[in-house]
Amino acid sequence: MRILDYSDIKHLIIGATILGVGGGGDPDRGFKILCEDLNCGRILKLCSFDELNLEFYVATPYFAGSIPSPRSKSPRKSFTEDVMLKALRIFEDVLGSRLEGFVATEIGGGNTAIALHLASILNLPLLDGDQAGRSVPELIHSTYYLNGLSLTPSVIASPHGDYIIFKEYSSIDNYEGIVRGIASQVSGSVFVIDSPVKVDIARRVAINGSVSRAIEIGEIVDEAKSKGLDVASKLAEKLDGYMIFEGVIDRYELNEVGGFLIGDVYVKGLGECSSSILRIWVKNENIFAWINDQPITMPPDLIIMLNEDGYGVVNSRISVGMKVKVVVAPGPREWRNPRGLEIIGPRSFGFNYDYKPVELLVKNFI
Incomplete structure (x- = not known):
């Protein structure tokens, strides 16, 4: 206990x-x-x-x-x-x-x-x-x-x-x-x-x-901030994920439909990402992401937006002009199997894609 x-x-x-x-x-x-x-x-x-x-x-x-x-x-x-x-x-x-x-x-x-x-x-x-x-x-x-x-x-x-x-x-x-x-x-x-x-x-x-894992992640974020380290990089390391994008929220089209917040968030790239646009499809949570219209993360994998302070961004608080870094990572293994994907894979959300793990998709952008 x-x-x-x-x-x-x-x-x-x-x-x-x-x-x-x-x-x-x-x-x-x-x-x-x-x-x-x-x-x-x-x-x-x-x-x-x-x-x-x-x-x-x-x-x-x-x-x-x-x-x-x-x-x-x-x-x-x-x-x-x-x-x-x-x-x-x-x-x-x-x-x-x-x-x-x-x-x-x-x-x-x-x-x-x-x-x-x-x-x-x-x-x-x-x-x-x-x-x-x-x-x-x-x-x-x-x-x-x-x-x-x-x-x-x-x-x-x-x-x-x-x-x-x-x-x-x-x-x-x-x-x-x-x-x-x-x-x-x-x-x-x-x-x-x-x-x-x-x-x-x-x-x-x-x-x-x-729950313990969430506490550990919070500790890593806190430690990185106290040492002046890049939170996104440390988080990606902890989650076996990737820091794929840095940019500014250019616009969003989010509406409450049928008891969900649904729509798209568009992030305009900065620095090395300046020629790219990241689009995230939202159904309350960040579900699917594309860079320049090419899939970069599919459900059930994780799409995490961090604000300038290194904290997770909730979609009810986003605003145009907000600077963000985006980390993607594998979702829980319990969902990354045929039965799990029937429930929470791309097609369950109406997308005509077969699931590809984020580990494979990021290779197209590295």
């Missing part, structure tokens, strides 16, 4: 925002709520799957919906602890069992933090793993689903205090559509708790060690 302190949560949010690849929730809010947890004496516990009784039930709490457009001026209504705790109690009543810990839905600055926050309120641990190994836009992008598990029963809550019990779905696409539809009607976001499983199952289907 690891007890997280202020330094740990700083590094967690830095690293989770990087693995959030443009999505994953609001890192500023994530950091703020975890600091508040520590300030009021709550304990932030991180444990491995082997440290809990294998017969205990764990579940996954998260926010679902579109991330705000960079042009959005309307603040979204936040969720109170009371709303989330009532959703949890309803969920336990449906399940017929108490929860003894939580698993994050993804690694992102907001959604990983909210799982840890809820765990601290209840004096429970967050398990060191998640369902994606990065941030992802759709509920189908879950290693639980990949391994044949249902995500229901679930409870869906609005920020206003409306609660819906979802006992089972006919298809995960219908589940997605209903959750997104509700989110679109209630300020763009809902709180969801789903994926109830025993620890013994969770440890076999979740991506183990991903």
Whole structure:
């Protein structure tokens, strides 16, 4: 069992925002709520799957919906602890069992933090793993689903205090559509708790060690900054990836559609990249990238934009004129196989490409 302190949560949010690849929730809010947890004496516990009784039930709490457009001026209504705790109690009543810990839905600055926050309120641990190994836009992008598990029963809550019990779905696409539809009607976001499983199952289907990995990434960024080193280069080294582009955001075309932020971001090259344009297709997260219309990174591989301070850029905060460096890296191995690619490969997003690993694509640009 690891007890997280202020330094740990700083590094967690830095690293989770990087693995959030443009999505994953609001890192500023994530950091703020975890600091508040520590300030009021709550304990932030991180444990491995082997440290809990294998017969205990764990579940996954998260926010679902579109991330705000960079042009959005309307603040979204936040969720109170009371709303989330009532959703949890309803969920336990449906399940017929108490929860003894939580698993994050993804690694992102907001959604990983909210799982840890809820765990601290209840004096429970967050398990060191998640369902994606990065941030992802759709509920189908879950290693639980990949391994044949249902995500229901679930409870869906609005920020206003409306609660819906979802006992089972006919298809995960219908589940997605209903959750997104509700989110679109209630300020763009809902709180969801789903994926109830025993620890013994969770440890076999979740991506183990991903929360610790995010903390390690944050430590590397912090160390590089303190030593005056190039963060992008150190990050690429850590992720077995590549620093492929440096430039300035020239324009973006991002709109909220069907409960997602969708569109393109165009980065005009600087320095050695001055003759090139990088285009990133976004569906909440950075999904697909091209340099001069040639593919450079395909899903599920990682496309990470870093700002001038070396921190991950979330797509709700981009602006024209922002200078960025772009690191690409292999995605989690759990997705880089035929079944995983059916779920989160290029064709699953409507692109007429067979998946090629980023390691092969970058050879065209080196």
